[in-house]
Amino acid sequence: MGGRLSYDGAVLCAPVTVPYERFSRETAHHWTARAMRGLAEATGWRAEDFDGFCFASFTAAPDTAVGMIQHLGLSPRWLDHIPTGGASGVMALRRAARAVQSGDADIVACVAADTNHIDSFRQTLAGFSRFSQDAVYPYGFGGPNATFALITDAYMRAYGVTREDFGKLCVAQRDNARSNPFALQRGELTLDAYLRARPICDPIHLYDCVMPCAGAEAFIVTTPEIAAKRGLPAARILSTIERHNAFPDEPEQLRGGWAVDVGELWSMAGIGPKEVDTLQVYDDYPVIVAMQIEDLGFCPKGEVAHYIRATRFGIDGDLPLNTNGGQLSAGQAGAAGGFQNVTEALRQITGQPLGAAVPDAQIATISGFGLVNYDRGVCTGAAVLEACA
Amino acid sequence: MSMRPLRNPRDPMARRKERHVPPGARSSALHAMSARAAMGRFVLQSCARCATTTYPPRDACPRCWGPLDWTDQPRGAQLLSETTIRATTDLYFRDHLPWRMGKLQLDAGPVALAHLHADLKVGDRAEMRLVIDKGGNAALFALPAGGSRDMEDRQWLEFVVPVKDRTILVSDARGAIGRAIVGALHAAGARLVVAGMPPPARTSDLADPLWALDGVQPVPLDLADPVSVSECLSRIGGPLDIVVNSARFVRAGGLDGNSHLIDLRRAMDVSVTGFARLVQACAPMLAGRPSAAFVDILSVHALAPDAGFAGYSAVEAARHSLLQSFRHDMRATGVRVLSILTGPTDDEDHQSIPPPKVPPGRIAQAVVTALESGLEQSAVGDFAADALNRWTADPALYIREKNL
Numbered sequence: 001m002g003g004r005l006s007y008d009g010a011v012l013c014a015p016v017t018v019p020y021e022r023f024s025r026e027t028a029h030h031w032t033a034r035a036m037r038g039l040a041e042a043t044g045w046r047a048e049d050f051d052g053f054c055f056a057s058f059t060a061a062p063d064t065a066v067g068m069i070q071h072l073g074l075s076p077r078w079l080d081h082i083p084t085g086g087a088s089g090v091m092a093l094r095r096a097a098r099a100v101q102s103g104d105a106d107i108v109a110c111v112a113a114d115t116n117h118i119d120s121f122r123q124t125l126a127g128f129s130r131f132s133q134d135a136v137y138p139y140g141f142g143g144p145n146a147t148f149a150l151i152t153d154a155y156m157r158a159y160g161v162t163r164e165d166f167g168k169l170c171v172a173q174r175d176n177a178r179s180n181p182f183a184l185q186r187g188e189l190t191l192d193a194y195l196r197a198r199p200i201c202d203p204i205h206l207y208d209c210v211m212p213c214a215g216a217e218a219f220i221v222t223t224p225e226i227a228a229k230r231g232l233p234a235a236r237i238l239s240t241i242e243r244h245n246a247f248p249d250e251p252e253q254l255r256g257g258w259a260v261d262v263g264e265l266w267s268m269a270g271i272g273p274k275e276v277d278t279l280q281v282y283d284d285y286p287v288i289v290a291m292q293i294e295d296l297g298f299c300p301k302g303e304v305a306h307y308i309r310a311t312r313f314g315i316d317g318d319l320p321l322n323t324n325g326g327q328l329s330a331g332q333a334g335a336a337g338g339f340q341n342v343t344e345a346l347r348q349i350t351g352q353p354l355g356a357a358v359p360d361a362q363i364a365t366i367s368g369f370g371l372v373n374y375d376r377g378v379c380t381g382a383a384v385l386e387a388c389a
Numbered sequence: 390m391s392m393r394p395l396r397n398p399r400d401p402m403a404r405r406k407e408r409h410v411p412p413g414a415r416s417s418a419l420h421a422m423s424a425r426a427a428m429g430r431f432v433l434q435s436c437a438r439c440a441t442t443t444y445p446p447r448d449a450c451p452r453c454w455g456p457l458d459w460t461d462q463p464r465g466a467q468l469l470s471e472t473t474i475r476a477t478t479d480l481y482f483r484d485h486l487p488w489r490m491g492k493l494q495l496d497a498g499p500v501a502l503a504h505l506h507a508d509l510k511v512g513d514r515a516e517m518r519l520v521i522d523k524g525g526n527a528a529l530f531a532l533p534a535g536g537s538r539d540m541e542d543r544q545w546l547e548f549v550v551p552v553k554d555r556t557i558l559v560s561d562a563r564g565a566i567g568r569a570i571v572g573a574l575h576a577a578g579a580r581l582v583v584a585g586m587p588p589p590a591r592t593s594d595l596a597d598p599l600w601a602l603d604g605v606q607p608v609p610l611d612l613a614d615p616v617s618v619s620e621c622l623s624r625i626g627g628p629l630d631i632v633v634n635s636a637r638f639v640r641a642g643g644l645d646g647n648s649h650l651i652d653l654r655r656a657m658d659v660s661v662t663g664f665a666r667l668v669q670a671c672a673p674m675l676a677g678r679p680s681a682a683f684v685d686i687l688s689v690h691a692l693a694p695d696a697g698f699a700g701y702s703a704v705e706a707a708r709h710s711l712l713q714s715f716r717h718d719m720r721a722t723g724v725r726v727l728s729i730l731t732g733p734t735d736d737e738d739h740q741s742i743p744p745p746k747v748p749p750g751r752i753a754q755a756v757v758t759a760l761e762s763g764l765e766q767s768a769v770g771d772f773a774a775d776a777l778n779r780w781t782a783d784p785a786l787y788i789r790e791k792n793l
Contacts, residue, residue: 204472
């Protein structure tokens with residue numbers, strides 16, 4: 001465990017999902033406010049009760065968390081702004097938990113919110129990062145599809161993963177989405193339809209891509225006592241890991257930062273992957289889902305094709321995966337896509353799912369992957385959560 | 390009289406095809422890469438402390454945070470992974486879908502994303518080129534190692550200007566350089582070379598066998614005369630793909646009392662004001678073409694004066710300045726503006742200069758090469774290459790030493 005402190009004294013509660021919209025005329029501030037409204041309705045707390053605020057967004061410019069708290073009338077004594085997109089949920093809960101544990105804050109609102117105007121996606125892309133601007137976009141301007149197409153191409157060649165394998169993951173997530181009333185895509189997806197979809201950036205086809213949308217996700221990190229006093233079902237953190245820019249000298253991203261710290265993830269948690277009731281991983285593209293299954297230790301590296309073929313990923317399956325449908329079916333609301341894993345895991349293990357419930361779910365593993373820069377995603381993180389008794 | 394065969398009449402109501410250029414925002418470090426790519430160099434950054442070679446462009450070494458220098462690198466590479474982009478929000482690439490790109494392991498060390506030649510497959514060895522895209526910025530292109538039929542590659546053609554089947558104006562085809570250029574362009578497969586003939590007309594003009602060639606058309610053109618310029622270009626009428634400005638007015642002489650100011654005035658009128666007339670008349674025609682270029686033949690005296698050719702040096706420097714403004718103006722249209730720097734040429738203008746002198750045929754070949762390999766700036770011959778190197782390394786020293 002490397003002498004790391006446990007996360008005793010901090011719990012997660014009050015998962016909030018503001019229903020997504022494909023396009024919105026509103027601002028990130030509007031969506032953040034709706035998330036705060038959701039937290040307030042779930043807990044009964046008012047603005048003055050939140051003494052910590054942790055924020056993630058791509059579309060709040062020119063504001064950061066600073067502008068946002070003033071906009072929303074908050075007066076926290078602990079403030080954080082997390083720019084890591086798909087890794088922001090795990091990072092938010094880690095940071096907020098340490099703040100609560102140490103007494104620097106008692107009630108931290110963690111919020112990710114993004115709007116999606118008609119042209120937001122193109123604009124966010126165009127200004128995404130210096131390496132992307134200099135060394136990726138000039139090469140066809142395929143956006144993240146092109147970068148992940150290269151990662152997918154290399155991964156399929158290295159490990160013998162097929163489109164049918166990725167298709168099984170996407171179809172399972174779509175099946176899971178069908179009971180989630182907020183999922184943007186709930187129609188049936190067959191493996192045949194997946195395989196015959198139009199190519200976007202070979203080998204990536206239409207159903208390998210998420211649908212950008214507007215929305216918000218939020219949760220609260222507080223002490224077990226405060227949560228219990230409010231009667232809020234809560235979960236504790238068994239362990240977390242975080243790693244950025246891992247393996248920079250490997251020419252292809254065949255593994256992510258989880259592979260550096262996965263031993264610590266399970267030793268700190270005191271359990272193994274087999275004891276996990278549901279897995280909520282970042283799913284901007286199915287290749288990243290497969291990579292996380294391997295790098296988090298659910299199967300040995302290089303054997304994910306076999307594992308996918310042998311495993312049922314439905315809500316009542318062997319390993320219930322992205323049980324709200326994930327971003328691939330629910331939609332990707334910017335940075336909120338990096339919070340879905342936390343809110344969905346929290347709902348499932350505290351018995352308040354949006355749709356169908358994973359039977360007897362107590363332990364969830366969540367995993368984040370953020371900010372594709374140049375040829376790979378840079379930020380990774382994971383956590384193991386357990387329902388409070 | 391029209392100079393070209395009758396074309397199908399155009400629909401007057403049809404919308405003209407709009408031309409777009411690739412996304413243009415870049416970091417300062419990448420602009421430094423582009424400045425070197427413009428000269429045909431294949432460069433990456435290497436750390437001055439630990440020698441690590443890095444890409445994409447950075448402002449410090451990612452290993453030791455030492456300073457980075459641009460250094461020439463081996464061009465070999467191997468293709469690791471590839472994709473064909475079929476959807477994009479960018480208007481330029483939308484016009485060119487599907488677009489193939491991939492990731493290569495460079496022999497120089499880093500991995501790099503690059504445009505791919507159609508023949509390249511994953512696992513193949515490649516030869517890297519650092520080219521200038523239509524927006525004016527450096528781009529990596531991977532060609533199959535060991536040569537290929539580049540001029541048939543759809544993507545490569547976006548980075549070069551083919552001569553074959555194009556209509557080209559050479560602004561002064563009477564001098565030795567201009568005649569050599571007309572001959573080289575014709576030999577390279579140009580559909581029509583319009584050969585500008587500055588006044589006065591001479592009976593010997595008709596004797597040149599060049600003008601008898603099918604696809605070469607001599608036309609009166611005096612850059613010093615606005616009416617002549619507009620008449621010449623209106624006679625071309627149809628699509629014009631390439632303009633080569635070979636007009637020059639070379640006279641020896643310094644600034645002493647014996648120099649002829651009338652020569653300086655004439656040189657200004659041909660080489661500076663005349664250049665502007667030519668550019669204003671042809672730019673709109675070039676801007677509508679899918680692959681267009683303006684090539685200017687400049688003396689290296691444009692960089693630093695030769696006191697023995699003071700007036701000539703001054704007008705070349707003035708045109709060099711205008712040319713760079715013109716290049717900036719054309720960025721938004723995708724028209725390439727290429728400069729070819731030459732030392733003293735082996736012609737009637739440089740009879741008093743000892744060798745090395747550049748034969749006109751080499752300049753003509755350099756025009757074709759610059760077009761067909763997308764070289765924004767090239768130096769022809771040892772004199773110009775040496776001058777450009779010294780000027781690039783230390784302009785203040787070069788100007789001082791040149792006239793010792």
